[in-house]
Amino acid sequence: MSDTPIANRVIADVAIGDALPTLSYDVTASTIVLGALAARDWRPMHHDYDFAVNRNGTQDIFLNTPNQAAWFERYVTDWTGPMGRLGRMTFRMKGSVFPRDTMVLNANVTAIAIDETGCGWTELMVSLSVNDQLKTDCTVRVALPTSVNDNPWRRTGDQWTP
């Protein structure tokens, strides 16, 4: 059991334009293979260099889609704390992430709203870049507590409108 107080961000802590802390991560072949297997993605372009290069025409094996989603989730909830509840995530991959890349995640708050059920929402624009080249852009709609007594995870049915 944890004795450490849980840090949670509430809606009042957030303003449009706020920047999330940058996350920088050195990608290795192990990062990509571990991510693919954790996602149960057995397709060879995520673990077989020869297949990736000579069949797919890419420069190396590359990060798979579900694992990119997992990276975005981790990045966003590092910022929100565990009370942050993802509602919707949309991302577009413009280029691949390969071994020896340093991927850099950044984000800004683009919207804040309280919906008709009283749920507090923030919209984030997240970017994943390598060498200042955008590889994936992502928008995330994440619910935050409206007060220290609120918990978005308690919402269900028509009280949860992601």
Added chain:
Amino acid sequence: MTTAENRDETEHGSNPEMPEVPDDVVALIGAIQYEVAGDFPVEQGYIWTSCSSVENANPLFWDIAVADQITDGPIAPPTMLSVWFRPHNWAPGRTDVALPLQVHFDLKQRFDLPEAVMSDNTIVFYEPVRPGDRLRTHQILRSVTGPKTTKLGSGRFWVIDVEYHNQRDELVGVESYTGFGYRREEPA
């Protein structure tokens, strides 16, 4: 010579809104396909493996007291949705390779496009997924384009939704994939 790519470029349908999409493919748009149950219940070990792969230290997934306090017990990271319906790479008695997102592979075969990538992905999260849940999914083809050429090669884009329900018939999530099936350009 008639190449697969040339055949694809000449395929047309009778639907005036999608004249570049063959009728048999148009007929699949909006239809529920491949209703399946996951191969195994949602399990804690995979949750930790996934969190480890991205160094996700969210205490919801590592500290039972935090999970009890916030989510009434352990849950899976929401973005693990697709993990729970991806088939084993091998299973006893199986004679064919089981493929996730079968509609995607059906379209690759239908249009004779040997390569494919995913470009866009939208995930909407509803009820939390918990260890022990047995998820059911189905796939719905939403759209197919006419022939397109990108730097990867020539092919078509398509959008496929995957809807997930738990054993209580609660909607837990909807994923929408945009795929591009293609044939690499032959070197000049």
